[in-house]
Amino acid sequence: MGTCAPLSLGGFKILDQVLWTPLAENGLDGSPGREFCSLLSTREVNLPFLTLERSGPQTCWNIVFGSQDASHAGAIFPDHILCEGGAPMPGAVLSLFPHRNDPIVAGRLIQAFARAGIWPYVLAYSPSALSVVVPAAAVAQATEAIFGPFCFGTFHTPVDWRLAQQGKEALFKEVVASFSEKRPKVYGLRWSDNLRLFILDLEKATMPLAGRILEALAPSGGPLHFLMSSLSDPASRTRLLIAVPEEARFACSAAIGRGADQGFSATSRPAALFTMNGPHFGDRFGITSILLQGFEEAGLHLIALNCSVASITGLVAPEEADRAVSAITHCFEVPAVIKLSA
Amino acid sequence: MAKHYILVVDDDPDLVETVAMMLESKGCEVGRAYDGVEGEESIKQRRPDLVILDVMMPRKDGYVLCAELKSKDETKDIPVVLLTAVGEAVPTTTYTHRDGMSTEADDYIPKPIDTEGLWKVVSGLL
Numbered sequence: 001m002g003t004c005a006p007l008s009l010g011g012f013k014i015l016d017q018v019l020w021t022p023l024a025e026n027g028l029d030g031s032p033g034r035e036f037c038s039l040l041s042t043r044e045v046n047l048p049f050l051t052l053e054r055s056g057p058q059t060c061w062n063i064v065f066g067s068q069d070a071s072h073a074g075a076i077f078p079d080h081i082l083c084e085g086g087a088p089m090p091g092a093v094l095s096l097f098p099h100r101n102d103p104i105v106a107g108r109l110i111q112a113f114a115r116a117g118i119w120p121y122v123l124a125y126s127p128s129a130l131s132v133v134v135p136a137a138a139v140a141q142a143t144e145a146i147f148g149p150f151c152f153g154t155f156h157t158p159v160d161w162r163l164a165q166q167g168k169e170a171l172f173k174e175v176v177a178s179f180s181e182k183r184p185k186v187y188g189l190r191w192s193d194n195l196r197l198f199i200l201d202l203e204k205a206t207m208p209l210a211g212r213i214l215e216a217l218a219p220s221g222g223p224l225h226f227l228m229s230s231l232s233d234p235a236s237r238t239r240l241l242i243a244v245p246e247e248a249r250f251a252c253s254a255a256i257g258r259g260a261d262q263g264f265s266a267t268s269r270p271a272a273l274f275t276m277n278g279p280h281f282g283d284r285f286g287i288t289s290i291l292l293q294g295f296e297e298a299g300l301h302l303i304a305l306n307c308s309v310a311s312i313t314g315l316v317a318p319e320e321a322d323r324a325v326s327a328i329t330h331c332f333e334v335p336a337v338i339k340l341s342a
Numbered sequence: 343m344a345k346h347y348i349l350v351v352d353d354d355p356d357l358v359e360t361v362a363m364m365l366e367s368k369g370c371e372v373g374r375a376y377d378g379v380e381g382e383e384s385i386k387q388r389r390p391d392l393v394i395l396d397v398m399m400p401r402k403d404g405y406v407l408c409a410e411l412k413s414k415d416e417t418k419d420i421p422v423v424l425l426t427a428v429g430e431a432v433p434t435t436t437y438t439h440r441d442g443m444s445t446e447a448d449d450y451i452p453k454p455i456d457t458e459g460l461w462k463v464v465s466g467l468l
Contacts, residue, residue: 010374011380098355188457309354
C-alpha cells in the first residue's frame with residue numbers, strides 16, 4: 001500500500017463539534033425508530049449523519065447530532081445507548097469526495113486509518129461522498145492519515161487544508177434552514193432494483209481486512225453503490241453493508257470468500273436502492289422522520305438507511321422498490337425520478 | 343460539433359454530481375470544483391463555456407467569485423449561473439438576493455430547482 005500512488009480526489013470536509021451515539025432497538029415491528037426521529041424532529045434536532053440497519057429483530061442506529069443539541073437529543077434515548085458509559089461521544093464527520101463508486105476509496109481509507117490507529121465509529125456512502133465518523137480526539141490524526149492514500153485538488157498537505165478552514169466555521173454555522181414547505185423539496189430521486197447486498201459481520205479489530213476486501217473488489221467487483229457500517233450489539237462487533245450490481249455478485253463473493261476464514265461471516269441478499277438529495281438536507285431537522293413515517297404508512301421494510309452529507313440513501317427488497325418510490329414521491333416534492341441501471 | 347464545457351462549483355459533492363449527470367446527459371463536458379478557490383483555479387487552467395456557481399462555499403463564496411470573473415476582461419464574457427438556497431425560504435442567513443443581483447451574474451436561480459429548469463437556463467446562455 002505504501003508504494004501505491006495517491007488516488008486523486010476532489011476534496012474533503014470535516015464537520016466537527018458533533019456527538020455520536022450508537023443505539024440498539026430489539027424486537028420491534030413496523031418502522032424502526034420512527035419514534036426516535038419524530039421526537040428529535042419535535043425538538044428541532046438536526047441529524048447531519050445517521051445510519052440505520054435492520055437485522056432480524058434488532059435495529060442498529062448510529063446517530064450524529066451537533067453538540068449544541070446534546071441536551072435535547074440525549075434525553076430521548078438513554079436506555080438504548082451502546083456506548084461505554086452510556087453517553088454520546090464527541091466526534092467529527094470527515095467526508096471525502098467524489099468516490100465515483102470505486103470501492104478502492106473506502107478500502108484505502110479504512111486501511112490508512114487502521115495503520116494510524118484510528119477506529120472510525122461508523123462510515124457511510126452518499127452518492128458521491130464517503131463519510132466517516134471519527135472520535136473528536138482523532139481528527140488531526142485522521143486529516144494527516146488521508147494524505148497518504150489520497151491527494152486533493154488545492155490541498156496539497158494537511159497544512160494547506162487547515163489554513164483553508166479559517167473563517168469557514170462562521171459561514172456554515174450561521175445558516176440554518178427552516179423551510180415551511182408542506183413537502184420538502186429534493187433535487188431528484190434515483191433508484192435501482194438490481195443489486196446484491198453483502199453483509200459482513202466482523203469484530204471491529206478486523207476492519208482492516210474489510211478494507212483489503214474492498215480494495216480487492218475494485219478491478220472486477222463492479223461499482224460499489226452502497227456502503228455503510230453498522231455498530232451492532234454487543235458494541236465490539238460491526239457489520240459492513242456493501243451493495244454491488246447483481247452481475248458482480250460472483251466476483252464480490254470471491255473477494256469476500258478469500259477473507260472468510262479470517263474471522264468474519266458474510267451473508268447476501270438481493271436489494272434495491274434509492275437515493276435523493278435536497279437543499280439543506282444536511283442542516284435541516286425532520287427529513288428522516290418524514291421518510292420513516294412515509295415508509296411505515298406504506299408498509300415498507302427498510303433494510304438499511306443512511307443520511308450523510310446532504311443525501312439520504314436506503315435499501316429495500318427489490319419487490320418493494322416501486323412502492324418505496326411511490327412513498328417517497330408522496331412525502332417529498334420530487335421533480336424527477338430516474339431509474340439507474342446497476 | 344464540439345461539446346460545451348461547463349464548470350460546476352459547489353461544496354455539496356452530491357449536488358455537483360446531480361447537476362453533472364444532467365449536463366452530461368445533454369451532451370456537455372463537465373468540470374467539477376468544490377469551493378470558490380478551486381473553481382477559480384479551474385477556470386484559469388481551462389476556460390469553461392459556462393459556470394454554474396453555488397453561493398455559500400468555503401474559502402471564496404460564489405458572489406465574490408462571480409464579481410471577480412465579471413471584472414476581468416479575460417473572463418467577463420463567461421456566462422455565470424448562480425445557484426443558491428438563499429432567499430425567502432431561509433430566514434437566518436447573512437446573504438440576500440441583493441448581494442446576488444449586484445454581482446452581474448447572468449442568471450440567478452434559487453434552489454431547489456429541477457434539473458430540466460436548470461438546463462433551460464444553461465442552454466439559453468450557451
